[in-house]
Amino acid sequence: MGYEMQLAEQLEEVVKDFERAMSDMSGTFTETVQNYFTQCRELELMHHDKLTETALLIMEKVVKNELEEELPEDLRLLFVDKDTITNSVNTSHDLHNQRIDNKEDDIVTRVSNSKESFISRILEGEVQRNRHRVAEINHFLENIRDELEQYENLDR
DSSP states (O other): OHHHHHHHHHHHHHHHHHHHHHHHHHHHHHHHHHHHHHHHHHHHHHHHHHHHHHHHHHHHHHHHTOOSSOOOHHHHHHTSSHHHHHHHHHHHHHHHHHHHHHHHHHHHHHHHHHHHHHHHHHHHHHHHHHHHHHHHHHHHHHHHHHHHHHHHHHHO
């Protein structure tokens, strides 16, 4: 029983060390993911700026009727005035940023939940192993006591 208690304490320390290592690794991964998403936001901003610039140039050409090719009617309605086109581009930018933010949150949450779930399964497995082993030791001790009683009863 003493060995089992010693093993349980050692395993508890090993699991704590493992949990710290997993936390460090998931923290590093999370930081890397957040850096990538920061880059995505920067690229989205560059795209937004370029799209705004292009849309305003097209609007000027539409107003001056200098466009080389005909625009579909629904697209032409966007180029009515500067506010309409700016609002449309800004709405697109906001939606893109929201999707980027949501995906970042999803990944960070899943990494955290995955780590916690994995550590919980390890701890639960160790508790079950320990309980099974203690029950086995108790059963063995019970059998030894029964046999000892049988031998004592034979001597009498």
